[in-house]
Amino acid sequence: MCGIVGYVGKQKAASILLEGLKRLEYRGYDSAGVATWQSGGFQIAKKVGRVDSLMRQTEAAKLGGTSGIGHTRWATHGGVTDTNSHPHLSSDGKIVLIHNGVIENYAAIKKFLLTKNFRFQSETDTEVLGNLIAYHYAKEPTAPDANRFLEAVRKTLRHVEGTYGIAVMCADQPDEIVAARKGSPLILGVGDGENMLASDVSAIISRTQSVVYLKDGEIVLLSAAGFSITTLESDDVTAVIDKVTWEVADAELGDYTHFMEKEIFEQPAALENTMRGRFSEDGSTSNFGGLNTPASDFREIDRIHFLACGSAWHACLVAEHLIERYARVPVEVDYASEFRYRNAPLGRHTLFFTVSQSGETIDTLAGLREAKRKGYKVLAINNVVGSTIAREADGGVYQHVGPEIGVASTKAFTSQLLLGAMLALHIGRMRDMSFADGTAFVQALKQTPDLVRETLKLAPQLKDIAKRYAHHQDFLFLGRLSLFPVALEGALKLKEISYIHAEGYPAAEMKHGPIALVSEDCPSVIFAPPGEMFNKVVSSMQEIKARKGKIIAIVTKSCQLPEGLADEIVCLPDCHEAVLPILATVPVQLLSYYMAVALGRDVDKPRNLAKSVTVE
Numbered sequence: 001m002c003g004i005v006g007y008v009g010k011q012k013a014a015s016i017l018l019e020g021l022k023r024l025e026y027r028g029y030d031s032a033g034v035a036t037w038q039s040g041g042f043q044i045a046k047k048v049g050r051v052d053s054l055m056r057q058t059e060a061a062k063l064g065g066t067s068g069i070g071h072t073r074w075a076t077h078g079g080v081t082d083t084n085s086h087p088h089l090s091s092d093g094k095i096v097l098i099h100n101g102v103i104e105n106y107a108a109i110k111k112f113l114l115t116k117n118f119r120f121q122s123e124t125d126t127e128v129l130g131n132l133i134a135y136h137y138a139k140e141p142t143a144p145d146a147n148r149f150l151e152a153v154r155k156t157l158r159h160v161e162g163t164y165g166i167a168v169m170c171a172d173q174p175d176e177i178v179a180a181r182k183g184s185p186l187i188l189g190v191g192d193g194e195n196m197l198a199s200d201v202s203a204i205i206s207r208t209q210s211v212v213y214l215k216d217g218e219i220v221l222l223s224a225a226g227f228s229i230t231t232l233e234s235d236d237v238t239a240v241i242d243k244v245t246w247e248v249a250d251a252e253l254g255d256y257t258h259f260m261e262k263e264i265f266e267q268p269a270a271l272e273n274t275m276r277g278r279f280s281e282d283g284s285t286s287n288f289g290g291l292n293t294p295a296s297d298f299r300e301i302d303r304i305h306f307l308a309c310g311s312a313w314h315a316c317l318v319a320e321h322l323i324e325r326y327a328r329v330p331v332e333v334d335y336a337s338e339f340r341y342r343n344a345p346l347g348r349h350t351l352f353f354t355v356s357q358s359g360e361t362i363d364t365l366a367g368l369r370e371a372k373r374k375g376y377k378v379l380a381i382n383n384v385v386g387s388t389i390a391r392e393a394d395g396g397v398y399q400h401v402g403p404e405i406g407v408a409s410t411k412a413f414t415s416q417l418l419l420g421a422m423l424a425l426h427i428g429r430m431r432d433m434s435f436a437d438g439t440a441f442v443q444a445l446k447q448t449p450d451l452v453r454e455t456l457k458l459a460p461q462l463k464d465i466a467k468r469y470a471h472h473q474d475f476l477f478l479g480r481l482s483l484f485p486v487a488l489e490g491a492l493k494l495k496e497i498s499y500i501h502a503e504g505y506p507a508a509e510m511k512h513g514p515i516a517l518v519s520e521d522c523p524s525v526i527f528a529p530p531g532e533m534f535n536k537v538v539s540s541m542q543e544i545k546a547r548k549g550k551i552i553a554i555v556t557k558s559c560q561l562p563e564g565l566a567d568e569i570v571c572l573p574d575c576h577e578a579v580l581p582i583l584a585t586v587p588v589q590l591l592s593y594y595m596a597v598a599l600g601r602d603v604d605k606p607r608n609l610a611k612s613v614t615v616e
């Protein structure tokens with residue numbers, strides 16, 4: 001949430017910052033702003049709305065100077081106004097600052113600063129931070145060889161409670177930027193005669209692939225010529241420069257209209273990347289290089305505890321079903337935000353997994369820290385390499401699906417489903433699963449990308465259904481067993497990008513309350529795959545039909561529904577039970593995408609949302 005970018009070098013900073021902000025916009029899009037240093041003063045342009053309107057309605061693109069900072073905002077403290085937009089200038093004009101995070105003790109600091117004659121323009125917590133840096137800068141003498149600006153930031157951060165990723169400039173040292181993080185992501189891009197800062201790699205990938213993933217409690221001072229990293233306690237840090245493996249094109253739209261559409265259609269390739277090199281040579285199990293967990297540990301555990309949020313939480317519910325069924329290990333799935341505070345009694349041999357596309361979700365990170373604090377081993381499934389969760393976990397698995405830019409998760413979700421199935425196989429083979437069953441499981445999983453390719457051919461049918469159903473205000477999504485979480489995911493996708501009210505339930509639960517919603521105006525999307533539940537799901541459909549509810553049935557080729565029961569039948573390829581949740585996800589992704597398009601919604605940047613939720 002909120003995107004930060006900074007540049008110091010020899011090129012015109014404003015254009016580089018604005019390009020970076022365009023790429024970071026999915027992190028927040030309430031307002032945008034840039035500040036550069038030009039002709040002896042800070043030049044600031046900021047505006048409510050998207051980066052495009054900042055460029056159209058202000059002089060942002062024309063700002064001169066070769067150093068500057070830029071921000072896209074997802075509002076926390078203070079409404080969505082031009083004044084509350086970042087960057088913020090301290091009231092003495094010395095310090096300009098951008099911030100991602102929440103300063104929890106801002107009220108006390110503001111009270112103090114008011115007594116020191118600092119003035120405030122905005123309602124934000126961020127402005128307090130800028131003024132406090134200015135206060136320390138003006139007041140505190142420093143050792144002759146110390147960097148006064150850097151020390152003022154360091155002193156300020158020692159007084160701050162909450163989370164921050166900040167980039168700061170000082171009028172007396174305009175060719176330098178000081179940046180720091182605690183709880184909000186920040187990376188340093190190391191260029192040739194220039195250096196950059198950003199919330200994530202996408203903002204700087206067009207200029208450099210060499211990055212340093214900053215850690216909590218670190219402060220970096222950068223200029224065109226170099227950088228140095230220290231801690232809040234003034235200890236030196238030796239920087240590790242990593243190479244980013246993906247290309248600029250991976251974060252661009254290409255021939256697609258929306259990133260969500262692109263990412264839905266990228267799923268076959270994304271799943272191939274997730275599974276590449278992860279099946280054993282004898283073809284009977286899956287292997288993961290980074291789990292740091294020997295087979296003996298997997299045999300010892302008596303419970304797996306998943307922590308995640310949103311779509312990732314739905315993926316864990318599917319993993320729960322598959323791990324319990326194939327590996328026979330009891331599984332618990334917690335919302336990370338609840339786990340952190342509910343002080344659940346935990347067993348002695350529990351293994352924790354956190355699942356997070358971004359690896360920065362603050363609730364999931366806090367859950368990981370709580371489990372580790374209690375002495376548990378925590379493994380992580382993440383997509384973003386070098387993310388905070390990936391670094392703090394005891395081991396883990398990367399998803400390798402490339403950047404996910406659309407705010408609604410699609411390819412990252414199906415990749416998490418695949419990894420859940422591969423984990424069930426991995427643990428199952430260390431316990432009771434036979435060689436033959438393992439081999440059959442591997443063969444089934446290997447077919448997933450091709451089956452998803454085939455499923456994507458349903459797009460024209462789903463587009464047509466979406467157009468005809470988009471006027472409805474309410475939807476039910478119903479599924480059983482491993483498809484209940486897919487029903488939850490379908491409802492979430494529809495809600496978040498089309499703003500249509502939708503609820504997901506286990507199909508049989510419908511008659512315990514939600515059936516009251518059923519009418520001609522509230523269609524139901526129902527998963528009816530073959531197997532032991534088929535006839536029971538058909539009974540649920542009959543109950544809906546009896547109440548004039550419309551039915552969009554998602555079946556597989558071998559299923560024969562009673563004539564006339566469903567209004568629409570979407571037919572998936574037949575597949576292994578572990579692959580079914582992945583295939584079943586594709587039509588609900590397409591349905592919500594096309595409905596949102598039919599309603600003219602801003603698909604990639606739905607209202608009130610932002611990618612990567614780094615505030616509590």
Ligand code: F6R
Pocket residue numbers: 309310311312313355356357358359360361364407408409410492493496612613
């Ligand atoms: C929904 C969606 C969110 C995320 C959730 C967790 O489409 O994208 O619900 O799944 O915010 O995000 P990560 O996986 O980054 O922890």
